[in-house]
Amino acid sequence: MKKFLIVVSLFLGFLCPCVYAKTISSICFYYNNVDSKLELQNFDTVVLDPNNVSDRNIKALKSLGIKVYSYLSAGEFDGELTGDLSKYKKTDNKEWQSNIMDITAAKWHDHLVSEARSLLKRGFDGLFLDTLDSFNAYSSPDDDKTYYEKQIYGEKVLLEKLHKVSKNLIFNRGFEVLDKLKFKPVAVAAESIYKTYNAEHDSYYDVSKEDREWLSEQLNRVKAKGIDAIAIDYLDDSDLEARVLLAKKLVRDGYIPYVSDGLLNGFGVSTTYNIPKRILGLYDGRTTNQMNSALQNRICTPLEYLGYAIDVLDINELDYRLIDKTRYAAVITYFDDANSFSEHPEFSEWIEKHVGYIKLLFLGVLPTADSTLNALGINFSPVTMVSPYTMSVEPKKMNKGLLKPTFSNLEDYFPYKVDTKKGFKVLAQIKGSDGQVSDMLVKAPWGGFAINPYPVDYLQNGQEIWLIDPFMFLDEMLNLKVIPAAD
Numbered sequence: 001m002k003k004f005l006i007v008v009s010l011f012l013g014f015l016c017p018c019v020y021a022k023t024i025s026s027i028c029f030y031y032n033n034v035d036s037k038l039e040l041q042n043f044d045t046v047v048l049d050p051n052n053v054s055d056r057n058i059k060a061l062k063s064l065g066i067k068v069y070s071y072l073s074a075g076e077f078d079g080e081l082t083g084d085l086s087k088y089k090k091t092d093n094k095e096w097q098s099n100i101m102d103i104t105a106a107k108w109h110d111h112l113v114s115e116a117r118s119l120l121k122r123g124f125d126g127l128f129l130d131t132l133d134s135f136n137a138y139s140s141p142d143d144d145k146t147y148y149e150k151q152i153y154g155e156k157v158l159l160e161k162l163h164k165v166s167k168n169l170i171f172n173r174g175f176e177v178l179d180k181l182k183f184k185p186v187a188v189a190a191e192s193i194y195k196t197y198n199a200e201h202d203s204y205y206d207v208s209k210e211d212r213e214w215l216s217e218q219l220n221r222v223k224a225k226g227i228d229a230i231a232i233d234y235l236d237d238s239d240l241e242a243r244v245l246l247a248k249k250l251v252r253d254g255y256i257p258y259v260s261d262g263l264l265n266g267f268g269v270s271t272t273y274n275i276p277k278r279i280l281g282l283y284d285g286r287t288t289n290q291m292n293s294a295l296q297n298r299i300c301t302p303l304e305y306l307g308y309a310i311d312v313l314d315i316n317e318l319d320y321r322l323i324d325k326t327r328y329a330a331v332i333t334y335f336d337d338a339n340s341f342s343e344h345p346e347f348s349e350w351i352e353k354h355v356g357y358i359k360l361l362f363l364g365v366l367p368t369a370d371s372t373l374n375a376l377g378i379n380f381s382p383v384t385m386v387s388p389y390t391m392s393v394e395p396k397k398m399n400k401g402l403l404k405p406t407f408s409n410l411e412d413y414f415p416y417k418v419d420t421k422k423g424f425k426v427l428a429q430i431k432g433s434d435g436q437v438s439d440m441l442v443k444a445p446w447g448g449f450a451i452n453p454y455p456v457d458y459l460q461n462g463q464e465i466w467l468i469d470p471f472m473f474l475d476e477m478l479n480l481k482v483i484p485a486a487d
Contacts, residue, residue, distance in 0.1 A: 023186050023228050024067075024256055026270040029128075031071065031263065032322070037061050038309065039267045039274050039327065047071060047128040047170070050119055058123040069170060070124040072115060074158065075134030076100050085111060090138040095200045103135045104154030109161055116165040126168025126186065129159070133173045156180045170230070175218045178225070187256070188222045189230035190215055194246060197234035197262025204234055204262065216253070223254060231255035234262045237326050238357060243269040266326035275481055276329040278309045284340040285314035294364065295334040298456055302470040306480055315340060320350055323358070330359035330447065330478045338365045341372075348372040355446050359478045362449040366416065376446065377422060381415040385432035389413075393428045393441075405453040405467055416451065418442055427468075428454060441468070448477035 028043040034053040037060045040046050045067040061068050076098040081089055088105040101108050116127055135151040155177045163169060169185045178188070192207050193215060219229040231250045235243050243259045247269045250257035260268025267274050281300070283293035290296055290312055300310045308329065323331065335341070341348055348367050351360065352375040367373060373380050389407055407413065415438045418424035428441035440451045455473060456464050474480070
């Protein structure tokens with residue numbers, strides 16, 4: 001509960017003056033996999049992809065007083081059409097690779113009503129009806145006004161059928177039919193007031209003044225009817241401050257805001273937003289199991305003490321789509337050997353593209369690819385260092401007193417160097433008898449690293465010992481936001 005209050009208070013500064021929202025005060029559209037209620041609990045209404053949430057998590061969210069809506073496409077079918085439904089396809093939506101359906105077809109109506117009933121049985125509170133304006137792709141009042149009016153009437157019939165299944169309906173647009181309905185939806189949403197997204201080119205850009213003025217006029221009609229107006233705008237997740245500023249602007253315009261990525265795969269900004277409370281930890285399941293991994297046994301406890309939840313995952317099963325900074329505060333790797341990097345080139349490529357996007361901490365071993373090390377600002381020499389080694393540690397507050405770790409005669413050590421003029425801070429360094437130097441413990445602008453035998457060494461009796469204070473070390477490296485944790 002403490003965590004929730006801290007997150008909400010960050011946005012109260014511009015939430016208080018707003019009195020427009022009669023039903024919804026904050027909303028989240030999230031179409032990615034829902035594996036817990038952790039991030040969604042900060043919103044009072046959530047819209048989810050029914051294929052990516054379990055009945056158990058629907059129930060868990062509702063137990064917190066959250067209204068849970070299911071996505072349902074009213075005008076399009078996503079996937080391969082089979083059977084009778086294929087007869088009612090009108091055209092293609094090439095940008096989203098979906099089928100635009102005949103909004104007047106009774107069989108299509110029956111299909112949607114059946115889907116709606118199934119969703120309500122699963123526990124959803126209501127339906128978010130998308131693609132209500134898709135009939136505009138195959139009809140136009142300028143070409144055939146009578147035919148166009150027939151489509152609007154067909155949509156009216158469909159919506160009234162769906163309203164009998166669920167009284168809680170949120171529209172995405174549907175402006176053409178709004179005046180003709182016998183009921184009011186809970187809210188009407190519209191995408192792209194200021195910022196929009198192009199799926200075909202995976203790009204974000206500004207909405208034209210003309211389009212914004214037209215859409216604002218439609219939403220003003222919605223508000224005039226006493227219906228909540230939701231504005232969904234799109235910005236990538238690299239700049240939280242820009243998202244917050246845009247959400248504030250939408251609030252000033254009188255809308256319930258939601259600003260997120262173009263695919264709605266991350267957690268966006270409404271009248272509240274999340275401080276990421278998770279950290280992704282990666283181990284290699286080919287060399288160990290989760291319970292015996294160094295990550296599980298050494299890193300999870302201090303991070304949990306700092307108030308974070310740790311998702312410990314096998315890199316061999318990693319879904320890269322889930323690594324986003326709205327979910328995770330950092331990514332930590334703790335592998336037994338460097339093969340875990342060299343044999344997963346796709347992960348090294350991901351690192352290269354995301355340096356500075358999310359905090360990274362490499363423990364034990366570093367990536368092996370030259371291109372990845374260059375992207376991280378680490379210089380590597382393949383020439384083996386010669387023992388014995390001398391060591392310097394700075395600052396001393398990071399050290400627990402074991403100034404000289406044990407260096408194995410069976411392991412080769414190589415020079416890794418960083419440039420302290422570029423924002424790196426060297427905390428521990430060794431020098432070989434041949435004069436080569438390696439930075440072993442480093443705080444970087446993007447996170448940091450600790451090379452074996454850091455951060456944990458073994459005593460002669462086999463007992464593990466931290467060479468540095470683990471709590472101070474993780475906090476220093478990742479610069480984590482303070483999150484109070486319940487005792």
